[in-house]
Structures are given as C-alpha cells and as structure tokens.
Amino acid sequence: MKTQRFLIAVEGMFADGRSLNAEEIRAMVANFNYEELLVPVTYAHYCWSPLLSEVVALGCDVINNHMHLYAEIKVTEELKEIACRELTHHLVPEVMPGEGNNDSLTKLFGVGVTQNSIIPGLDVLQFDRANHENAILRSGK
Template sequence: MKSKFFRVAVEGQTTDGRAITREQIVDMASTYSPEKYGARIWMEHIRGLYADSSFPALGDVVELKAEEIKDGDLKGKMGLYAAINPTKELLAINEKRQKIYTSIELDPDFAGSGQAYMYGLGVTDSPASLGTEALKFSAEKPNAEKLLASRKNRPENLFSSAMEVHIEMEAESKPEENGLFSKIKELLKRDKAETGAEFGAAIKDQNEAVTLLANEVVALTKKIEGMDGATASAQEISDLMEKFTTVNSELNALKTQLGKEHQHSQRPPATGGDGEVLADC
C-alpha cells in the first residue's frame, strides 16, 4: 500500500548548519530506486538490531519526486516529495499525532557517484531536536559536523531539518476482474432459462464453472505440496494458502448453490406450435 506524496525536504539548511542544494534535491528524486538501495523509515534515525526492538523499521520509501514550491513562505524553493509504504505501527503512531515530523538521510556522494542520494527517512516528535535547537547548537559549537554522527552511515552525510507530515494513503484501486473468476462470472450470469435449449445451455455453463474451480483447487494443491520451505518465503506460502482457501470456499459454495437450484428446477414442458402445452404421455 502506497501513501500519497508528501514533502520531506526543502533546499536549505540541515541539522548541522550545512545546506541541501537544489541540485541535490533534483539528484535524489532522479536517482532514487528501491531496487538499487531502498530507503527505510526509522524512528529518530535509530536502527534497531532486532525485529522486536524498540526501534524497528517503520516502512519503506517507494518513490521520490522534486517539485518547486508554488506558494507560501517557501515559494520558489525546490521541495523533495516522497511516497512511502508505512507499516501498521507507523500509521497508528501518526494517527495519534506522535512522530509527525520527517527528516531525510542524505548521502551527498552516494557510492562515489558524485550525486546525492536519500538512503533513509527519520520520524521524530520534536522538530527542534533535528531543526532549530540543532542548528543553534551547531552554530555555537566548533565541532558541528559531529552532531548526530553516531546515527549516520558516514560523517559526511546530512540529516535535513524536520518537517511535519500527516500520512494519507492512496485509495486502493479495485483490480480488474480477469482470469479464472472473470470466466466463472461470465458463465453464471446467464438469465434463468425459459426454453429447453436455454435451460440445457445454462446447465452446461454451470458445469463448466464447477470444473474450472475444481481444476484450480487441484493446481493449487499440487503447488503447495511441491513447495520447498528452503526456497519459498513464509509470505509466499501464506499467500498461496490464502488463495487456496478462497478458491476452495468458492467451489464448495458454488456446488451448494447449484445443488439447490437443480432440486427446484425442472425442464420447461414442451409446447405445441400454437403455444399450447402438450401432454407428456
């Protein structure tokens, strides 16, 4: 699930007094690729070592884009916007108005490429911890470049001033019906038969629908039985089992429905040429 785009950085100062340039904003948007190096979301920029740590990853950055801000106090500045895939924990935290500010983690020379890259995103409660107070502290101390150094991948990397964000999720698009279930729906949408020929065609279509579902159940069963736990992830196995359960339930429900219909349905009586019902002797 992907969020709507929201602004995570603007060209200007960072927590240690240095500046994020317009060129770096554009670089981060154009070079970002989750396949190349995915930026994860961390509470207060702290990376927990264990999955059950107090500081687990809270999601992933899916996409970045750069846009010039059109109005307000920041009009004319280049902004960096992110779409993320947050965990349920991050959504719950944000809904409670906790950790509502974001701060990007920027490498100005990623992998020696000469281009800036966003390699992480921090969420924090107080922008002062990474913004105003941090900048003030940096200005007063000669070793400002060491500020928050323990949380950086490299000393040269930057943390941007924190920005408030409310995470809004994109509406999930309804997947188009296709494949197996589309075929079954097509087979079963025939109106109730009024003539003997139509009645026979409807029964044939219903039988075909049952066969399709039954074949899918068999195929899924074989796939599950042939899965190797060493090569298949727990998520893959779980997804396949869920699909199997759904298809099997559909098959059983369809069998029950058709059984009831057949018990209460009879072939319409034959009629004569003038429309009168003929006796069946």
C-alpha cells in the same frame, strides 16, 4: 499497496546548520531506484529501530523559488499508530552526500520519523487526507 506522499525536505539552511541545495535534491530523485536499494523509514534514524515502512518513489518541485523533495511512503499499521499519537511527527531525510563533494551523486538512504524536525515547513505524519496529489514522483524505473 497503499502509499502516501510527504514533503520531507526543502532547499536551504536547517536549524542545526546543515543545508541542502537544489542540485542535491534533484540528484536524490535521479539516483533513486526502488528495485535496487531499499530506502527504509525508521524511528528517529536509530540503527536499532525496526523497519516502519519504505520509500517507493521520490519527486521534486520548485515552489516559491525553493526546491522541495517529496517521498511516496508505503502506508503501514506501524506508521498509522505513530500518526495517531498526541505528539506531532514529521518525516525527515537521511542524505548521503556525493563522493568528493559531487552534488550530482547525492542519494537518499533513509527517512526518519521524528518529533523534532530541523527542517521548517514539512508535512505532519497523517493519513486522513492526501498531502500532495499533484506531486510528480519518480520510481527509478
């Protein structure tokens, strides 16, 4: 199985007013379990979108005092085809907040392929080269 790492979120405020904090990002990594829950990659978070790929691992790292969330994604022909289009695409997270505003229960429940990322600085969807060779990822085992 070939995979590729992508930066999918950075701690802070997003263009639409939503935000993620460092504890929520750490919780998504800690609560990720590849064997128990499929985290799908779909087109623009549409419920009718076919499954384009899936997340196989998550990792986080602090860079310039901001927590970064990385996802290891299975490389599929569908994602390669989207990456070859003339439009720029990014991968963005679908986050389920912790129950009762408990940040430690926050989970990643999907990743969307989109042209209009509200999160600045994310990786472009591409498979020509590695994005983050040294990122530490967690498979949930």
